[in-house]
Amino acid sequence: MNYLSVKKIAVLWNMSERSVRNYCAQGRIPGAFITGKTWSIPENAEKPERSNKSTALAAERTLLSALTDEKNGRIPGGIYHKIQIELTYNSNHIEGSRLTYDQTRYIFETNTVGVTDRSIRVDDIIETANHFRCIDEVIDSVKLRLSEKWIKNLHMILKNGTGDAKKDWFSVGDYKRLPNEVGGTETTLPENVPAEMKRLISDYNERNNFTLDDLLEFHVRFERIHPFQDGNGRVGRLILFKECLKHGIVPFIIEDGIKQFYYRGLKEWPREKGFLTDTCLAAQDKFKKYLEYFRIPFKE
Numbered sequence: 001m002n003y004l005s006v007k008k009i010a011v012l013w014n015m016s017e018r019s020v021r022n023y024c025a026q027g028r029i030p031g032a033f034i035t036g037k038t039w040s041i042p043e044n045a046e047k048p049e050r051s052n053k054s055t056a057l058a059a060e061r062t063l064l065s066a067l068t069d070e071k072n073g074r075i076p077g078g079i080y081h082k083i084q085i086e087l088t089y090n091s092n093h094i095e096g097s098r099l100t101y102d103q104t105r106y107i108f109e110t111n112t113v114g115v116t117d118r119s120i121r122v123d124d125i126i127e128t129a130n131h132f133r134c135i136d137e138v139i140d141s142v143k144l145r146l147s148e149k150w151i152k153n154l155h156m157i158l159k160n161g162t163g164d165a166k167k168d169w170f171s172v173g174d175y176k177r178l179p180n181e182v183g184g185t186e187t188t189l190p191e192n193v194p195a196e197m198k199r200l201i202s203d204y205n206e207r208n209n210f211t212l213d214d215l216l217e218f219h220v221r222f223e224r225i226h227p228f229q230d231g232n233g234r235v236g237r238l239i240l241f242k243e244c245l246k247h248g249i250v251p252f253i254i255e256d257g258i259k260q261f262y263y264r265g266l267k268e269w270p271r272e273k274g275f276l277t278d279t280c281l282a283a284q285d286k287f288k289k290y291l292e293y294f295r296i297p298f299k300e
Contacts, residue, residue, distance in 0.1 A: 002042075002043045003042060003043065004040075004041050005038070005039070005040070006024070006038075006039050009045070020041075021039060021075060022069070022073070024039045024041065025069045025070065025072055026073075029045050029048065030042075032045065034074065037074055063079070063245065063251070063291065063296050063298065064142060064245050066294070066296055067139050068139060071136060076109070078294060079291070079294045079296060083135065083290075085108055086253050087135060087241065087253050088104055088128055088132060088135070089101050090253055090256050091233070091237050091238075091254070092104070092128060092131060092234065093256040094254065094259045094262075095231075095234060097128065098120065099120065103116065103120075107125065107132075108132055122163070123162045123163050123164075127158065127162060130160060130161070131234065133157050134158050134238050135241075137153070137154060138245070141242065142246050145205055146204060146239065146243070147201065148198065151201075151239065152173050152174060152175075155228050155231055155235050158231050158234060158235060159230070159231055164229070164230055171228075175190065175193045175194060175197070175228065176190050176193065176226070176228055176229040177229070180226060180229065182223065183263060185224075187224060188225040188227070193225060200218065212244075212249055212280065212281075213273070215240055215244065215247075215249065216276055216277065217269075218243070219237075219239070220269045220276070222236050223236050248299060250284050250287055250291070250298050251287055252281075252283035252284040252286075253283060254279075254283055258279060258283065262279050264279075265277070
């Protein structure tokens with residue numbers, strides 16, 4: 001069997017190279033395979049049929065399908081690329097990472113740090129690379145129901161190989177052993193975490209017709225339990241992103257610039273839900289602009 005490049009197939013089929021790559025990533029060309037970033041296509045492959053109904057194509061394209069296709073096809077410059085960098089940079093920066101936006105982008109795009117005129121913490125680099133993998137795990141596991149096992153695995157991916165993983169008292173991929181506080185507020189004691197997490201997940205999974213309010217309620221309870229020794233904020237925001245994708249809710253990214261409003265919203269939720277809801281809706285509005293740019297339909 002002889003194989004042709006994307007460029008040659010594009011000429012044969014009289015279409016753009018981008019379209020051919022998209023067909024490959026979507027699995028619509030039998031026998032096509034990728035090596036590194038290069039697709040090889042059987043020379044006798046037939047051009048996939050295109051729908052005559054543009055509305056049907058638009059209906060088929062969702063954020064989740066776009067993320068899945070671009071991740072599997074290793075397609076740069078799309079919404080997957082954008083979310084990996086934006087979500088990783090902001091979520092890590094909120095928790096104290098010193099990496100710049102450009103350094104985060106450089107690690108994702110080249111798997112190297114690049115030249116810098118100041119020292120960089122090794123853990124910042126490791127957790128950035130790990131967070132990229134966490135997002136992949138979220139995309140791959142969207143349809144799964146939330147479970148303790150899945151949440152613990154997400155924490156394992158995030159903290160694997162860090163300095164914390166070398167500490168005897170730090171449980172990577174498992175619940176905390178020592179009491180901790182967040183913003184000066186006490187959290188659930190270690191001995192009570194398993195029962196509280198079981199109750200939280202059970203209450204959540206019993207719901208139907210999920211709304212943004214349901215997701216935020218889960219997030220607040222999760223952060224108040226603070227089940228892990230560290231990494232709770234990032235794991236919690238990754239869960240939020242997953243559940244938005246699963247239930248057709250426009251996701252949002254809590255940017256470093258609005259973290260004080262976010263923290264206030266978490267603290268005030270029992271008394272006034274509007275603070276956190278408004279913050280997340282504002283972040284959601286910005287995310288909608290990403291979707292509009294990449295021409296991905298969404299529900300208002």
